[in-house]
Amino acid sequence: MGIDFSEINILKDPDLFTLRSDYNQFLLSISGPTIIDISGQDQSRTRVFTTLIHGNEPSGLIGLHRWMTSLKGNSRPVTNLRFIICSPESASHAPIFSHRFLEDGMDLNRCFGTELDYGFFERANLIAKAIKEVNPEVVIDLHNTSGFGPAFAVSTNKTELALSLTSLFCSSLILSDIRLGALMEQDFGCEIITIECGAGSDPQAHEIAYFGIEQLTQIDDISSCHFNRNVDVFLQPLRLQIKPGIELHFNDVDEGLSGLTLVNNVEQFNFGIFRKEQMLGWVDSYGLSNLQIIDQYGDDVISEYFELRDNLLISKMDLNIFMATHVKNIAKSDCLLYLIPHKNKLPVD
Ligand SMILES: [Zn+2]
Structure with missing residues (x-):
């Protein structure tokens, strides 16, 4: 099956029918990269979550699906939210959630920030554009590690905001200057952190993704967000x-x-x-x-x-x-x- 790299789908405030009965069914119902916009109380601000850049890393999808399906009628997140599901094709390729990227494909998280605009580079550019166009307050990129281990965050800078955001998910922050063409290396005019939630087969990792999303959607002023816990900071991986x-x-x-x-x-x-x-x-x-x-x-x-x-x-x-x-x-x-x-x-x- 050929991939249409110019395709990106948008769902706005999807209802329970659109979200299907579980995250597997929902994943199978979307055909390409998909933006899900959720209206918040304050429509002037948007927070972005990206997930499934790697198809074998399901915690972000599981967390956001659980969060969306448990959103009660009148309750809204503090700000608008934009979720971007980046590589549904590799995630849904059988067996489900086992392919980081398709066999004849490329690692999408090595394709950002180039001049190239074809294939997976075009996909990366579309995702970057979908982030930039909402002028986000923060970008959270949700991943899983391939092996078992505790969750940690990765950022390029040690800022109060990076520490606060980390504390919503886990208690370790790695400051990385490695340049691989990853989403988190790009400049969106705001704080961007990667959360490695733990192993994709670890239910604890799904909980970390869900509760991080849940908390971040309820905090109005993130810059004054109290640290949930102490965060260890590690330099230069x-x-x-x-x-x-x-x-x-x-x-x-x-x-x-x-x-x-x-x-x-x-x-x-x-x-x-x-x-x-x-x-x-x-x-x-x-x-x-x-x-x-x-x-x-x-x-x-x-x-x-x-x-x-x-x-x-x-x-x-x-x-x-x-x-x-x-x-x-x-x-x-x-x-x-x-x-x-x-x-x-x-x-x-
Ligand atoms: Zn990953």
Whole structure:
């Protein structure tokens, strides 16, 4: 089935019939990227939520569907809301919610902010235009992580507003200067944060999305929003990648396989601190050159963070690890994990 990349659908204050009996049915009823506009008490302001940029990350859709279907007749959100469901085709491609993007497609969250205007770049441009045209107060981009782990937020700036918005969803904020062509890197003239709600198969992640939406729709002045909880701030994540063409395995023991073997339980490192001298896996005779960590200057700094003990891959410092995943194709094509030196965790202020 060909995709019409110039298509974008709009639903305004959809009724319960349009929203169908559950989020699966609703997803299957929409054919392309879909804007859902909800009228608020104050029609002069709009808050934007984007979701399903990645088709295997359902928490945003589940949260917004639950919120919309539980909205009582007379109760309205404080401001207008614009929800944008970005990649229904990859989400609904069987088995449902299992494709980050279609096999012959591209990762839509690597297609924003370019001069290109065809295919998935055109899709990204349409979504960006749909955000800009409402002059939003804030943009919240809802995602799931591929592996299990606690929820966290990502922003480009540490502002009071970023901390406040984070506190509505979770208690960690990562300040990232990585540029990949993601939605959250774009300038919409307002605060934009990504919320990684946790794993897409984790019901807790759906709750985080729902309650964050629920709270944000009830707060009038976000800038004076009290912090729900303390937020830990982490600086400058780096991406640990396997080099192209290198084999990746997961195992509990070293079987002398070529390339890189990560420990089976790598996702547990998303919780807590990955300590100096802890092991991540095993490498073949090519050692650290199977891997790379490219810093903001374009240099490979893998040897600053990892070393070998025989062929064991060992951390050289305490690290906070995010988005470690056991999903092989994502670990290979995107990255194995994000890491931040534990010393880059700022004290709560
Ligand atoms: Zn995502």
